[in-house]
Amino acid sequence: MRVIGKKTVRVDGRALVKGKPVFADDIEIQNLLHLKILHSPHAHARIRSIDASEALAMEGVVAVLTHEDFAPHYFTTAGQGYPEPSPRDMRVLDSVVRFVGDRVAVVAAESPELAAEALAKIRVDYEPLPAIFDSRESMKSSIVIHPEPGATGIYDAERNIAAHFDVEIGNVDKALEESEHLYEGTYSTPYVQQASIEPHISLSWWDENDRLVIRTSTQVPFHVRRIVAEMLDLPIGKIRVIKPRLGGGFGGKQEILNEELCAAVTLKTGFPARLEYTREEEFYAARTRHPQTVKLRIGLNQDLTINAIDMDILENTGAYGAHALTVMSVTAQKTLSLYRAPNVRVNANAVYTNLPIAGAYRGYGAPQGFFALEVLMDEIAHDLGVDPIDLRHKNYVRVGDEIPIARVLGEGREGFPMKILSSGLEECLEEGKKLIGWEKIRSKPKSGIIRRGVGVAIAAQGSGIPGIDMGSVFLKMNEDASFNMLVGATDLGTGSDTALAQIAAEVLEVPVEKILVYSSDTDLTPFDTGAYASSTTYVSGGAVKKAAEKVKAQLLELGKKLLDVKAATIKEGYVIGDSGEKITYREICTKTFYTDEQTQIMATASHVSYDSPPPFNATFAEVAVDIETGIVTVNRIVSVTDAGQVINPQMAEGQAEGAIPQSLGMALSEYMIFDEKGVPLNRDFFQYHIYTAIDMPEIVTKFISTNEPTGPFGAKAAAEIPVNGPAPAVVNAIYNACGVRMRKLPVTPEELLEELSKQK
Amino acid sequence: MRIRFVLNGKPVETDVSPGQTVLEFLRARGIHSVKYGCDKGECGACTVLVDGKAQNACLMLVHTINNKTIETVDSLADRHHLHPIQREFLERGAVQCGYCTPGMILAAEALYREDPHPDEAAVRDALAGNLCRCTGYVKPVEAVRK
């Protein structure tokens, strides 16, 4: 292959290193109104009245919107396929607030400072209501968080269950009873934040043709258009959503978070509007990973093959149910796809609490599930006295295996049959074992104050959502043999525009620079469900490949006509006839524009996949535990991934390198803390610690090449899979280092010390 | 109040409103490479060079730059050539979303002006104030070291 699998610099890279104005907020707009949101100070309260007269009387304050300004439409902010699997339990602004940070009112003023000043002048009379902060209490509580009759899609509002499913394959009770070995454990993960460095930002204005333009940092421009249209009773055709470059998303921008407020202000006032979250708002009023408590029971046969897995998921979705059902169905579906187990069962409940809203975050439920599964597998291996790597080798799925759970558990509905057609998992484990120096560290006797240990975890993910994710592309040719490629797919900083350009360049046999990518704009680019679920390379890439093949076929046909030959081939920018006569792409395009066979060479294509082949990963962690302070230092992470044929090795490495500190954060340093009234306490980067350049361990990433027959040029997804392994690998390494088993994240020095003291 | 300073090589004399930060001031002047990330000196997205030293523009009030020299990433490249640090960031895949990139490049530039042969620890130290959520700092550190 010419460009696939080769280093290619990012198509948007030059602009980015030069600091060009490519992000949502990098434009100047006249007469812009700045919006600020009044957030609830109460975890749960009814609004008796709002008096905004003093705020409105301020010079330069143009509008204040409250729940009285909005029809009681219920919707979900989750940017997902339609009809959405998430409950419709939210209004633009409501007369009940359900967490500290919920939206009460929005002010539009001539400057951000004025808007902030005006917030302080709005008088709200709240009637505080009792609140729930512990997800274990939600189902039994007499407090009902969503009693409103207009909400739809809530599984059991009375019991605060936003979403529920249970499935069983085989007979789990019987299998567990018959198993030679039975193990169980309960594992929990905290509230963590996507923390993209660019906050949520959107702008809106009326264009010269009276259409509403929304320029926003989003992963899902087409869902933004659909949902805003619905919220504000506008025809879809009246709205244009522009997605410029994104300063990171990680799932946090798979959400309609403030676009509708900008749009509402523009509708009401006629003026352009801008709303940017502060970092503090990002922490309590954006989205988070769903905290989960996962209880697992695993039964093994005498030969240490897994006979049954029983899984119980309690998911905290916060005050609203965005992604509630689908995140935990991914938890179950991905974790239960990893090992061959004839009997599996899941009982999953997503419950409401009066805490911040959870949403989509890289891995989408899988990191929570693999944390539970991979720590329990480690416990089993230690208890049975076998090498944790060998226990895994005995049990993971292999090429040719059917994955029955994929058929019963789809995106909030039934899924599609799945069979493993490619897997490099065995090599991932063996390669990682070598790179980390497994045996040497593992078996070294542990003594002294600083104890070194090593741990492993393996994982799977998907490549798009089967039967749901759809990508499309429009490709047209120019006279200089360059091609405009308009894609609905949304590069959120992952480099997907570059990967898609490589796929087109490979098919068309032209240099990558000849593919001019534009993404995405609902007026100009065809539909795409958006950038989530690791779908872009696999699904949108499939569309690009088809469109490029169509264009290539046109080039060949027109080339033959222009050369006046019966048969010809394409090579490196030429159509070459049987007896060696040639014509360049340039000549073909120029002639077909102006003189011969006049036509525009162009094609569109869409792609949807009913397969979602799992990429696989093995992650190894080497840690040092200080048994006097309880401080865990991660010295090294080795992450080996099978992402099929990697399209762009440098960018794929970058995905793994970036995913690792996110998972280490969840393992050791990142978690949102709330006081007894549900007030979030850590609202900045000093208090909420994400990894910096000096915190990083040594990182070794590697890709094992396999060929996925259903993917474009053999590719599978690469962006989410590496986020699953580091947290469980670290916890397993801690056990190896000091014999303490931590089942709750994050592992704090205090809790580790406490466990260590029990040991003595 | 009226201040004078040099912005990316050009002398500027202008009235500023007290209380405005350098970040707000520069963005309002159309210098969009200086990014908002936190407004508290935590993330480094707003890094500028003040008399050659990397500083967080969100923490500086605009009157404090009177008589100083301000550089942003916009001044590093000319139309055709990237600055060597920019080139390394591009070539080595140190840019993902690119939102932290201008700040990182300026932090690296400040380091090189002080120490033309930094070791890895010095590079990590220099970048410690620049948060990046995309790269894990692996490729940015490589890019700065070359």
Ligand code: FES
């Ligand atoms: S915006 Fe200045 S340090 Fe974050």
Ligand code: FES
């Ligand atoms: S590249 Fe995205 S924050 Fe650094």
